Amino acid sequence: VIAEDVIDSIITATTITIQDSTDLISYEITNGKLINVIPDMDAVSLLLYIEAIDDGSITLTIPRSVLDATINNEDDEFFVLVDGEEGDFEEIITSTDRTLTINFLAGTEQIE
16 A cells, blocks of 8 residues: 555635735645745735645635736736746636636746
């Protein structure tokens, strides 16, 4: 009998403080652990530091009050960097938030 360690994904929320307000970003990560989330308001981005033990994914639900990308009241496209390289992601857009599912490889440390 061979036992395998399996890390179940759990939907969790983390609080982000931006300009004196606190907002919750919910996330679900598989095969990894979210270490920290740091807003970079100069670059209008979020820096996610993760510990990826295997190939996996993270799904983030980001309220528009935390991070939004619009041009002339139309949604602009996000882009994602995984350890500095442009990464693929899926996105669901609503009037209140944007949900991104980002794949990562084992050993990934930063997603922006």
